[in-house]
Amino acid sequence: MSVRKAIAGVAAGLALSLGLTACSPGGGSTDKAEAPSTVSTDVASAGAVTLKFTDFWGAAEGEWIKQVITDFQKKYPNVTIQRTTEDWGQLNSTLNLQLQDDGGPDIATANNGWQSLGTLAKGGLVLNLDAYAKAYGWDKEVPTTIARQNQFTTDFKTMGSGSWFSTPMARTSLIGLYYNADKLKSLGIDPPASLADLETAAAKAKAAGEVPFEYGSLDSSTTVLLGVQALLADKKKLNDYIYDDPSVKAADVGMTEAITLVKKWADEGYYPKNYQGIDYQTAVANYVGGKGVFRWEYTGSLGLNASQQGHYGYIQLPQQSGSGTVGVGAAPGAMVVSSKSKHPDVAAAFLDYMMSAETGQAAVDRGLVPALSPDAKAPASSLSLTGESAAAAKLDSDDGYVPYFDWSSPTMLDTIGANLQLVLAGKMTPDKFTEAVDKDRDAFLAQQS
Amino acid sequence: MAASSSATVVRRRSLRRRTRWVGLGFAALPLGLYALVVLVPLAQSFQYSFFKWDGVTASTWVGFDNYVSFVTDPVLRSTFGHVLVLIGFFALLPIALGLLSAALLTRAKQPGMAVYRWIFFLPQVMTTVVIALVFKRIYAPDGPLNTALRAVGLDSFAKTWLGDFTWALPALGLIGTWVTFGFCMVLFISGTSAIAPELYEAARMDGAGPVREFFAVTLPGLRGQLAVALTLTITAALRTFDLVWITTHGGPGTSTLTPAVALYKAAFQNPQVGLAAAIGVVMAALCLVIAVVITRLSERD
Numbered sequence: 112m113s114v115r116k117a118i119a120g121v122a123a124g125l126a127l128s129l130g131l132t133a134c135s136p137g138g139g140s141t142d143k144a145e146a147p148s149t150v151s152t153d154v155a156s157a158g159a160v161t162l163k164f165t166d167f168w169g170a171a172e173g174e175w176i177k178q179v180i181t182d183f184q185k186k187y188p189n190v191t192i193q194r195t196t197e198d199w200g201q202l203n204s205t206l207n208l209q210l211q212d213d214g215g216p217d218i219a220t221a222n223n224g225w226q227s228l229g230t231l232a233k234g235g236l237v238l239n240l241d242a243y244a245k246a247y248g249w250d251k252e253v254p255t256t257i258a259r260q261n262q263f264t265t266d267f268k269t270m271g272s273g274s275w276f277s278t279p280m281a282r283t284s285l286i287g288l289y290y291n292a293d294k295l296k297s298l299g300i301d302p303p304a305s306l307a308d309l310e311t312a313a314a315k316a317k318a319a320g321e322v323p324f325e326y327g328s329l330d331s332s333t334t335v336l337l338g339v340q341a342l343l344a345d346k347k348k349l350n351d352y353i354y355d356d357p358s359v360k361a362a363d364v365g366m367t368e369a370i371t372l373v374k375k376w377a378d379e380g381y382y383p384k385n386y387q388g389i390d391y392q393t394a395v396a397n398y399v400g401g402k403g404v405f406r407w408e409y410t411g412s413l414g415l416n417a418s419q420q421g422h423y424g425y426i427q428l429p430q431q432s433g434s435g436t437v438g439v440g441a442a443p444g445a446m447v448v449s450s451k452s453k454h455p456d457v458a459a460a461f462l463d464y465m466m467s468a469e470t471g472q473a474a475v476d477r478g479l480v481p482a483l484s485p486d487a488k489a490p491a492s493s494l495s496l497t498g499e500s501a502a503a504a505k506l507d508s509d510d511g512y513v514p515y516f517d518w519s520s521p522t523m524l525d526t527i528g529a530n531l532q533l534v535l536a537g538k539m540t541p542d543k544f545t546e547a548v549d550k551d552r553d554a555f556l557a558q559q560s
Numbered sequence: 561m562a563a564s565s566s567a568t569v570v571r572r573r574s575l576r577r578r579t580r581w582v583g584l585g586f587a588a589l590p591l592g593l594y595a596l597v598v599l600v601p602l603a604q605s606f607q608y609s610f611f612k613w614d615g616v617t618a619s620t621w622v623g624f625d626n627y628v629s630f631v632t633d634p635v636l637r638s639t640f641g642h643v644l645v646l647i648g649f650f651a652l653l654p655i656a657l658g659l660l661s662a663a664l665l666t667r668a669k670q671p672g673m674a675v676y677r678w679i680f681f682l683p684q685v686m687t688t689v690v691i692a693l694v695f696k697r698i699y700a701p702d703g704p705l706n707t708a709l710r711a712v713g714l715d716s717f718a719k720t721w722l723g724d725f726t727w728a729l730p731a732l733g734l735i736g737t738w739v740t741f742g743f744c745m746v747l748f749i750s751g752t753s754a755i756a757p758e759l760y761e762a763a764r765m766d767g768a769g770p771v772r773e774f775f776a777v778t779l780p781g782l783r784g785q786l787a788v789a790l791t792l793t794i795t796a797a798l799r800t801f802d803l804v805w806i807t808t809h810g811g812p813g814t815s816t817l818t819p820a821v822a823l824y825k826a827a828f829q830n831p832q833v834g835l836a837a838a839i840g841v842v843m844a845a846l847c848l849v850i851a852v853v854i855t856r857l858s859e860r861d
Contacts, residue, residue: 136608136619136833204828207616230831234616329723330809385701387812388720393700521830532812536725558612 150242154187154460161191162458165209165216167199167444171477172411175282178473183464190457192218203227210236210449217452218461220444221277223260224518225270225555228445232276233267237447240275243459253279253466253483256350256512260441268559270518271354278462279442281471283482283503285410286338286439287427292494294321294404295424302424306342306431309405313381316404323381325403327389328535331528335376337439337516338407340369342428346437346511353519357556361548371541374534387535410480410499411443417493420478425498427505437511438502442482475500482507520555523548602844609838614831626838636839639819642729643798646818649733650740650797655789657737658744659782663774665745666752677749680742688739692806695735696722699807722808728816735803740796744789751785752778787858794854795847819843 151157168176173196180192195216197205203222209215210231221228221237231237244250250258257279264273288309290302295312298319303309313323326335341349343365352359361367376382383389383403398406399413406413415423427438446465448458464470471484480499481487485507489496506512517524530547533539539547609626613619630636661680665673683691698705699721706718721731759777768776801820804810810817810825819839827836 136604136611136613226829226831230614230616233614236616329720329811331811385720385723387723388699388701389723390696521832525825525829528809529811529813532723536812538725538813 150246150459151456152243152246152460152463154190154457157189157454157457159189159191160454160457161193162217162452162454162461163193163195163215164218164461165195165197165202165206166220167197167202168220169196169198171479172443175474175477175479178477179465179470182469182473183461186464187457187460190461192461207231207234207236210451213451215449215451217449217454217458219447219449221447223277223441223445223514224521226521228261228277228447229263229267229270231447232263236450237276238450238452238455239265240278240448240459240462243463244275247459247463249275249278249463249466254507254510254512256346256510257442257482257507259350259354260512260514260518261445269355271350271514277445277447278466279483280444280446280465281467281481281483281487282443282474283410283440283480283506284443285427285480285499285502285506286334286341286407287410287425287499287502288338289398289406289408289413289495290424290426291398291401291404292422292424298404302426303428304426306339306428309428313376313405314379317379317381322383322403323405324376325394325398325406326382327386327391327394328382328532329388329390331532332391332394333516333524333527333531334409335407336369336373336527336531339372340365340516341437341439341513342431343368343372344437344513346430346435346513349437349513352552353514353516355519355552355556355559357553361545361552366548367541367545370531370534370544373531374541377535387532410502413495415478415495417478420493420495423495425495425502427498427502435509435511436502436505437509437513438506439515440503440506440512441514520552522555523551526551605837605840607837608834609841611834613833615827615833616831619834622834626835627842629835630838630842635814635817636819636822638814639817639822642816642818643800645729646733646736646797646800647794649730650736650800651790651793653737654741654744654793655786657741658748658789659774659779661745662748662752663770663778666749667770677742677746681746682742683739684743686739688802689806691735691739692803695731696807699731723812725812725815728808728812732800732803732807732816735807736797736800740793744793747785747789748782751782755781783858787854791851791854794850798843798847798850 164180166176176194180194184190184192202220203226206219206221206227207230210219221231228237232239258275259271261275261277261279262273263270263276288303292302294316295302298316298321300312300315301308303312316323324335326332345364348359349364352361352364377386383394383397386394389397394406395408395413397403398408399415399419410425413423427436429436446462448455448462452458466483468484468486471481471487474481475487475489475496478493478496480496480503482503485504487500489500491497516527520526526547530539530544534541534544608619610621610623611619612622612625665676697703700706701720701723705721709715709718719727722728724731755777759781760773763773763777799820800818801824804816804818804821805824808816810821820843823836823839823843826832826839
């Protein structure tokens with residue numbers, strides 16, 4: 112019968128093509144972990160060089176990188192940088208293929224953590240940059256908590272130590288607290304200077320009929336949880352947890368306390384009514400449109416225009432323990448050099464330039480948060496950018512960065528996102544939440560070794 | 561006489577053989593293309609499903625581990641349950657409604673029928689992304705659905721539809737019903753019009769009422785169309801991805817996670833290509849089995 116014949120045909124075809132592809136997939140060379148031994152920082156004498164550069168930046172970020180490229184080319188007229196831009200998700204899911212191609216980019220923006228950067232480094236697709244780190248003095252200039260975000264051991268069992276496989280840039284993306292300055296003024300509340308202040312302010316706002324925190328959990332937004340956790344957790348332990356130190360447990364890094372507080376705020380009615388049905392975009396639009404007093408958010412994600420920037424402030428609250436300021440933050444992209452690049456010296460020089468003070472100033476000029484450039488000046492009219500720049504400068508000087516929590520395992524973002532919804536709905540206790548976090552990371556660690 | 565007739569037979573047979581080869585020759589290019597873009601990737605997926613692979617570095621052979629974790633992992637296993645619910649909404653409900661409306665619409669010819677058919681068929685030609693965005697708006701906390709419920713005093717029924725652990729999946733399912741209903745109806749209407757009118761006359765002569773007529777004449781006459789509708793809608797339910805991805809991402813919790821969404825997450829968000837391939841293979845096999853079973857059942861006398 113025709114069906115049977117069709118099945119037989121498909122089976123035969125399968126068997127045939129299986130025969131053609133009968134070796135194990137992958138197997139990219141893993142022996143490229145050695146850093147190039149002789150490197151040069153002399154770009155001017157490198158001759159005419161064209162570098163291909165792929166990134167995921169649009170809008171103000173796109174304008175910024177264009178400026179940086181122009182400035183670099185002005186500095187070194189013998190270098191041409193051809194920039195391609197792709198959307199973030201698109202680049203993330205295809206970068207490994209692009210880097211395997213001989214015609215692929217010399218420089219690209221990867222995503223930190225195991226999913227992207229770790230896999231590319233392990234696969235030998237991106238260059239070990241240790242020699243350049245020494246030549247340019249990155250080890251000394253970059254705060255340790257930022258440097259760690261770009262490092263892997265060469266056996267690729269550990270993240271957060273070992274060799275440089277990417278570099279940060281003179282920009283950062285933080286999680287912190289935004290406030291609606293006009294609302295605070297009309298409520299007669301000062302911008303909070305501590306977590307306790309914030310709770311008092313939230314209670315006051317609620318009593319006055321305002322929504323204290325604009326938030327929606329429909330697509331599992333976790334900024335509120337991670338923002339709060341950074342105030343409660345020990346900096347070193349939290350860094351170690353995310354960099355997969357098995358001796359540190361989620362309960363040691365303030366996870367239970369953080370989720371308990373987030374749930375408490377939900378029970379107190381501090382989030383909008385029906386926040387379970389509000390998605391991220393809607394929550395952002397509501398907040399910028401004037402609903403809610405506070406919002407935990409990534410810097411730059413509110414998309415405030417120049418006039419709105421005068422009406423929203425940003426605070427990086429100090430730790431509850433009073434031991435300095437710790438905040439979730441990372442460069443908005445990890446700069447990598449392809450192992451196939453013919454001009455790694457020039458590419459590394461560009462990476463170094465991306466960490467320069469000029470690059471930081473170019474960022475502030477476009478309303479982006481600068482890092483590694485303490486002298487960058489934000490326009491006084493922009494309340495939010497002034498706050499964000501001050502926060503980044505404080506975190507730089509306190510060496511107070513912690514990476515995004517989901518770097519700890521590839522499935523962590525899914526795990527905390529889905530379980531956060533369960534806790535908010537009262538279907539999971541904070542203790543069980545912390546257990547689920549550990550379970551996810553431990554499963555990943557077991558698989559790594 | 562005998563010699564000449566056997567020569568004719570030989571010639572005819574060789575002619576037939578030649579036409580068969582010519583036919584294969586014509587089909588060679590499409591067959592080759594099919595092998596290249598369907599069979600080879602299928603075989604590769606099948607092969608990947610036996611490895612633990614991050615998509616870049618060397619892979620490790622793990623045997624049936626990926627399949628085992630698909631079946632034993634509580635979250636992944638729950639996706640089967642979700643799909644069963646979705647099949648109810650994507651296949652059974654629209655087919656029942658489609659049959660009912662086809663029976664009603666074909667009994668009495670009303671003016672403007674083509675317009676109705678066109679309206680009900682419209683969702684079928686719209687992109688799922690557009691549909692998902694529209695329904696995301698409808699189901700929003702202050703969206704049209706809740707506004708309507710409140711307007712008629714049913715405040716207690718207003719919900720955060722897509723953010724509710726109980727209601728998110730049925731809410732998604734109803735979008736599917738809306739999409740496939742028009743398709744089923746149009747299919748059944750065209751099927752009904754192909755049924756010989758004499759059968760209906762005969763049934764009426766025997767004293768059958770509208771209900772009896774439907775079960776005795778219309779339903780058996782629509783067996784082919786039913787098979788097509790079932791196959792397409794059930795496999796659509798199995799493959800549900802875009803609807804979920806745009807509206808809930810599989811949440812709240814994992815209450816709307818489907819195998820296709822789990823596959824996408826494994827393949828493109830977390831470097832678990834082997835697991836993704838295993839999910840894909842199981843889904844492909846299920847689709848094939850369902851198609852074969854339905855075809856068999858509909859062809860049986």
